[in-house]
Amino acid sequence: xxxxxxxxxxxxxxxxxxxxxxxxxxxxxxxxxxxxxxxxxxxxxxxxxxxxxxxxxxxxxxxxxxxxxxxxxxxxxxxxxxxxxxxxxxxxxxxxxxxxxxxxxxxxxxxxxxxxxxxxxxxxxxxxxxxxxxxxxxxxxxxxxxxxxxxxxxxxxxxxxxxxxxxxxxxxxxxxxxxxxxxxxxxxxxxxxxxxxxxxxxxxxxxxxxxxxxxxxxxxxxxxxxxxxxxxxxxxxxxxxxxxxxxxxxxxxxxxxxxxxxxxxxxxxxxxxxxxxxxxxxxxxxxxxxxxxxxxxxxxxxxxxxxxxxxxxxxxxxxxxxxxxxxxxxxxxxxxxxxxxxxxxxxxxxxxxxxxxxxxxxxxxxxxxxxxxxxxxxxxxx
Amino acid sequence: xxxxxxxxxxxxxxxxxxxxxxxxxxxxxxxxxxxxxxxxxxxxxxxxxxxxxxxxxxxxxxxxxxxxxxxxxxxxxxxxxxxxxxxxxxxxxxxxxxxxxxxxxxxxxxxxxxxxxxxxxxxxxxxxxxxxxxxxxxxxxxxxxxxxxxxxxxxxxxxxxxxxxxxxxxxxxxxxxxxxxxxxxxxxxxxxxxxxxxxxxxxxxxxxxxxxxxxxxxxxxxxxxxxxxxxxxxxxxxxxxxxxxxxxxx
Amino acid sequence: xxxxxxxxxxxxxxxxxxxxxxxxxxxxxxxxxxxxxxxxxxxxxxxxxxxxxxxxxxxxxxxxxxxxxxxxxxxxxxxxxxxxxxxxxxxxxxxxxxxxxxxxxxxxxxxxxxxxxxxxxxxxxxxxxxxxxxxxxxxxxxxxxxxxxxxxxxxxxxxxxxxxxxxxxxxxxxxxxxxxxxxxxxxxxxxxxxxxxxxxxxxxxxxxxxxxxxxxxxxxx
Numbered sequence: 001x002x003x004x005x006x007x008x009x010x011x012x013x014x015x016x017x018x019x020x021x022x023x024x025x026x027x028x029x030x031x032x033x034x035x036x037x038x039x040x041x042x043x044x045x046x047x048x049x050x051x052x053x054x055x056x057x058x059x060x061x062x063x064x065x066x067x068x069x070x071x072x073x074x075x076x077x078x079x080x081x082x083x084x085x086x087x088x089x090x091x092x093x094x095x096x097x098x099x100x101x102x103x104x105x106x107x108x109x110x111x112x113x114x115x116x117x118x119x120x121x122x123x124x125x126x127x128x129x130x131x132x133x134x135x136x137x138x139x140x141x142x143x144x145x146x147x148x149x150x151x152x153x154x155x156x157x158x159x160x161x162x163x164x165x166x167x168x169x170x171x172x173x174x175x176x177x178x179x180x181x182x183x184x185x186x187x188x189x190x191x192x193x194x195x196x197x198x199x200x201x202x203x204x205x206x207x208x209x210x211x212x213x214x215x216x217x218x219x220x221x222x223x224x225x226x227x228x229x230x231x232x233x234x235x236x237x238x239x240x241x242x243x244x245x246x247x248x249x250x251x252x253x254x255x256x257x258x259x260x261x262x263x264x265x266x267x268x269x270x271x272x273x274x275x276x277x278x279x280x281x282x283x284x285x286x287x288x289x290x291x292x293x294x295x296x297x298x299x300x301x302x303x304x305x306x307x308x309x310x311x312x313x314x315x316x317x318x319x320x321x322x323x324x325x326x327x328x329x330x331x332x333x334x335x336x337x338x339x340x341x342x343x344x345x346x347x348x349x350x351x352x353x354x355x356x357x358x359x360x361x362x363x364x365x366x367x368x369x370x371x372x373x374x375x376x377x378x379x380x381x382x
Numbered sequence: 383x384x385x386x387x388x389x390x391x392x393x394x395x396x397x398x399x400x401x402x403x404x405x406x407x408x409x410x411x412x413x414x415x416x417x418x419x420x421x422x423x424x425x426x427x428x429x430x431x432x433x434x435x436x437x438x439x440x441x442x443x444x445x446x447x448x449x450x451x452x453x454x455x456x457x458x459x460x461x462x463x464x465x466x467x468x469x470x471x472x473x474x475x476x477x478x479x480x481x482x483x484x485x486x487x488x489x490x491x492x493x494x495x496x497x498x499x500x501x502x503x504x505x506x507x508x509x510x511x512x513x514x515x516x517x518x519x520x521x522x523x524x525x526x527x528x529x530x531x532x533x534x535x536x537x538x539x540x541x542x543x544x545x546x547x548x549x550x551x552x553x554x555x556x557x558x559x560x561x562x563x564x565x566x567x568x569x570x571x572x573x574x575x576x577x578x579x580x581x582x583x584x585x586x587x588x589x590x591x592x593x594x595x596x597x598x599x600x601x602x603x604x605x606x607x608x609x610x611x612x613x614x615x616x617x618x619x620x621x622x623x624x625x626x627x628x629x630x631x632x
Numbered sequence: 633x634x635x636x637x638x639x640x641x642x643x644x645x646x647x648x649x650x651x652x653x654x655x656x657x658x659x660x661x662x663x664x665x666x667x668x669x670x671x672x673x674x675x676x677x678x679x680x681x682x683x684x685x686x687x688x689x690x691x692x693x694x695x696x697x698x699x700x701x702x703x704x705x706x707x708x709x710x711x712x713x714x715x716x717x718x719x720x721x722x723x724x725x726x727x728x729x730x731x732x733x734x735x736x737x738x739x740x741x742x743x744x745x746x747x748x749x750x751x752x753x754x755x756x757x758x759x760x761x762x763x764x765x766x767x768x769x770x771x772x773x774x775x776x777x778x779x780x781x782x783x784x785x786x787x788x789x790x791x792x793x794x795x796x797x798x799x800x801x802x803x804x805x806x807x808x809x810x811x812x813x814x815x816x817x818x819x820x821x822x823x824x825x826x827x828x829x830x831x832x833x834x835x836x837x838x839x840x841x842x843x844x845x846x847x848x849x850x851x852x853x
Contacts, residue, residue: 079754106756116751120769120845130755163845179755189754394712461781462828464788467821470805474814555702559792562809572708576795581712588705595700 025057025219026092026186028078033087035073035244047073048244051087055236057186060213060220062234064227065267070244071223075189078221079105091187106130109180109188109218113195115172117164123149123175124160130183148178151215152208170201177209181216188213188220194229206232227268231256231275239264253279273347277311280346282327282338303328306335314343394581398589401582412570414590420566421594424557428489429550432496437542440504444538445530453505460498465491465556473563488560488567495556496549503545507538540610547602555595558587568594641815652804652819659800659827662790665722667783670729677730678737682763688738695731703728703789707796716797725789729782736778740771773846776839780832787828791820801827 035048048070055061063071076082077089080101089096096104117126124145125132131141146156152174164172173194180188194202194209210233213220224230230237231252239247239255241263248260256276259265269275283306303326304316316325323340401407408414443449472490476482511534519533558569571587574580645652681688698706706724714720744767752766791802799806801824808817840847 081750081754102756102758104756105754110751110754112747112751112754114745114747116745116747116749118748118752118766118770119745120766120843133756133761165845458832461784462788462825462832464791464802464805464821464824464828466788466791466794466802466805467824470809470817470821473809474817551700555700555705558702558704562795562806569704572704573795576708576711584708585712588701588708591705592701595702596697599700 024184024186024217025059027057027090028055028061028187028219028221029053029088029090029093030074030077031088031090033074033077033084033089035070035077035082036085046070046244048077048084051244051246053238053246053249055219055221057219058217059235060222060233061236061238062222062224062230063238063240064224064230065240065247066225066242068242069240071238071240072191073244074240075191075221075223078187078189079108079110106133106183107185107187109183109185111176111180111188111190111193113192115176115193115196117172117175117179119164122161122163123167124156126164126175127179127182129179130185134183136183144182148181149175151212152178169197170205173197173201173205174208177205177212181212181218184216186218188218190220190222192224193222195224195226202229209233228275231278239267274311274314277314277343277346278309280310282306282308282310282313301326301337303334304338305330310343310346313338314340317343394585397580397582398585399582401580401586407583407586414586417566417568417570418590418594421554421557421568421591424485424488424492424560424565424567425550425554425598428492428553428557429496429546431489432493432500432549432553433546435493436497436500437504440501440545441508441530441535441538441542444505444508445526445534447509450505453502457498457502460494463494465495465559466562468494469559469563483563484560484565487563488557488565491559492553492556496553499549499552500542500545503548504538504542507541507545508534510541511537540606543602543606543610547599547606550602551595551598554598555591558591640818644815645819652823655800655803656823656827658798659787659790659802659824662718662721662725662793662798662800663783663786663831666725666786666790667729667779669722670726670733670782671779673726674730674733674737677734678741681734681738682741691734692731695727695734698727699731703792704795707793711796718798720796721790721793721798725786725793728789729786732778732782732785736775736781737771740774740778741767743774744770772842773839776835776842780835783831783835784828787824787831791824800824 030051030053033048033051034046036044037047051070051074053061063074065071073082077084078091078096080096080099083097091099091104117123118129121129124142127145127148128141131144136144145160149156149159154171154174159167159171159175164175167175173196176193177190180190194205197205206229222230222233234252236249237252237255238249239260241247247267248255248264250258253276255264256268256272256279259268259272265272282304301320301322301324302316304313306327306329313325313327317323317338317340319325325338326334327336327338329335406413410416440453443453469487469491472487473483476487476490479486481487508530515533515537516529519529524532557565557567558572560567561569561573568587568591571583571590575582575584575587677687677691681691703724706727707720710720710723714723748766748770749762752762757765790798790800791805793799794802794806801820804816804820805824806820808814808820
């Protein structure tokens with residue numbers, strides 16, 4: 001069996017220029033995966049303990065948890081930088097253990113926190129690394145590099161011949177993502193890629209990442225310790241606890257509305273109700289009539305954009321003595337009024353899952369309560 | 383190796399053993415003991431002078447942070463100077479000073495050999511003290527001299543010792559060259575042996591010098607283990623900071 | 633010094649211009665051979681160490697011992713065996729380069745940041761590609777640093793080989809010492825120093841030209 005033929009083939013002429021990518025992502029599955037590591041004291045503990053979850057093509061699965069919970073280890077199982085002691089990791093229903101690691105890794109995009117751009121190569125050479133390893137023709141590589149640089153918001157002419165040391169931290173981070181996407185991988189692994197930049201840059205990077213993922217469609221496994229980032233980016237969130245066990249695996253809205261246990265609730269944060277509001281944009285609401293429609297004088301009130309989320313609207317509303325805020329559209333025209341009561345009503349409603357649940361016939365994917373006492377670890381002690 | 387060379391090898395060993403076995407060679411003005419003492423005197427004096435010059439300078443520069451470029455330049459220049467050339471210059475200079483042949487020209491050659499090694503290690507040692515620790519020291523109101531004595535110096539000891547060790551080994555090794563200007567020391571066996579074509583003398587000299595160098599290295603190794611508290615030693619990666627010596631051999 | 637002997641006899645220098653040139657060639661040849669062979673051996677050693685980690689300790693110990701032995705002693709020991717020949721000189725000279733070069737090449741490879749290595753492997757580089765495309769180019773500055781030390785040291789040691797019949801500029805130094813002839817001494821000493829500075833400078837240039845990514849610090853994006 002030719003291992004590399006199991007993943008979406010690169011020899012097809014599908015390129016970014018032509019088609020919008022439908023179903024270009026790979027499916028990833030973990031089946032009872034356990035990873036052991038030895039400790040100095042001679043015991044053996046589990047970095048990942050009996051993990052089972054499934055990620056559908058094109059989805060973004062965010063692994064989140066405290067340090068030591070095994071999220072990075074889980075990620076590294078996929079491109080075989082780590083080997084499980086037991087269990088299987090499957091990509092498109094193929095056990096990665098049966099595949100040749102080098103071609104496998106060339107088909108998976110990989111971004112780590114420190115980025116790891118090659119300091120001795122230009123940006124263009126860095127981004128073109130995997131296409132070069134795959135022996136693409138030179139002009140195709142060149143076109144692809146320019147395309148990606150433009151996609152991440154950098155001027156190719158200005159940047160392609162620079163060296164990493166000459167770019168800012170945020171720019172380097174973006175180049176790292178571009179490099180991972182260069183060979184049109186169906187799967188992207190990202191390990192705290194935005195952790196090393198300041199919050200403003202991070203927010204921009206997150207928005208850009210979401211935009212890219214929607215445009216290109218790869219499946220993404222994303223690791224972070226920041227719960228807010230997880231909620232913002234994920235199709236599904238996998239909350240892990242110390243010792244490598246899965247605590248909950250569900251879409252963000254559901255995670256916030258119904259945490260599986262005390263640990264998850266604490267991890268998500270006491271303000272999870274407020275966090276739920278960030279998932280709803282004002283556009284979803286029905287707001288009241290604009291002031292002046294019925295001819296009465298309107299009292300001055302703060303304005304909030306119709307594109308903002310409910311939590312920002314709440315902030316605006318609370319700033320007004322009348323607990324009302326004006327909704328304005330993109331051109332600054334007032335299109336309605338939102339009140340405190342409207343927002344409160346949102347919270348009373350049952351949790352809506354803005355994204356459709358992943359098709360999971362076993363019903364395991366949607367809400368998984370992780371093993372507390374239960375499955376015995378493959379590693380000796382626990 | 384053909385038969386002739388094997389014979390040479392064997393006969394060399396035999397000649398050396400014969401030379402060593404002769405008790406005359408152990409005592410007297412040309413005896414092994416005397417030569418050893420002379421060698422140590424040469425090395426010790428040079429090391430002392432080099433230390434007196436380089437230690438305060440290096441530590442001071444490290445403490446104030448200035449003069450990094452100066453230190454680097456000294457190191458580079460020191461490396462570029464062939465010892466034989468320095469010896470060559472030292473000879474007429476020594477005469478001019480009225481100090482004659484032998485001991486003092488050799489010391490004049492050895493001191494510039496040791497200074498860069500001690501200088502750079504002293505400098506680096508003080509500089510590499512953790513900035514945070516220093517901040518705390520300044521913050522608790524210590525003055526410059528106190529910070530140096532209480533914080534920088536104790537933490538810097540291992541690296542400084544490393545520098546002194548490099549210098550000591552290099553000086554002991556290179557002191558052999560003093561024999562070219564009629565100094566004492568174990569180098570005399572080599573130079574005399576070459577001149578008189580006495581293989582036994584020649585090889586013995588070489589062996590003794592080599593052993594002495596290794597012994598010096600070992601002695602400092604012990605000194606480091608004994609003299610440096612484990613906690614301080616653990617705070618440094620002694621290996622990586624050890625600067626490869628200037629021409630180790632004379 | 634001999635009284636009434638001027639410090640520098642220019643006529644002597646002019647008369648012996650030819651010989652000075654010959655000794656220059658000799659000095660350069662001895663140096664280039666020693667550093668070249670030393671580098672080749674060290675490179676092989678490091679590739680082996682990279683493969684068989686247990687070799688590191690013994691090799692470091694061996695080259696360290698060689699380095700500690702004074703050159704005069706080393707040459708002295710070799711003379712009965714290999715005679716007063718260039719080979720003797722080269723054996724000694726090469727041994728002294730080994731410690732510095734092996735350590736520099738190793739340090740150079742180790743200086744590659746861990747995250748660069750991790751991403752290279754994670755993206756699908758083979759072990760060989762990792763070595764040649766990533767580790768070696770990034771190791772160049774440290775390796776050239778080691779080459780500088782080795783070259784300058786060797787140039788100095790070549791002078792000592794005058795004692796066993798080779799010598800380059802050391803020939804003049806020895807001549808000056810033995811005959812109290814200051815001109816020869818100054819010529820020999822000065823030219824060796826100049827040669828060392830020149831070689832060092834050339835290597836610094838070489839390092840600059842092979843590492844274009846170090847040319848400019850970060851500009852405002």
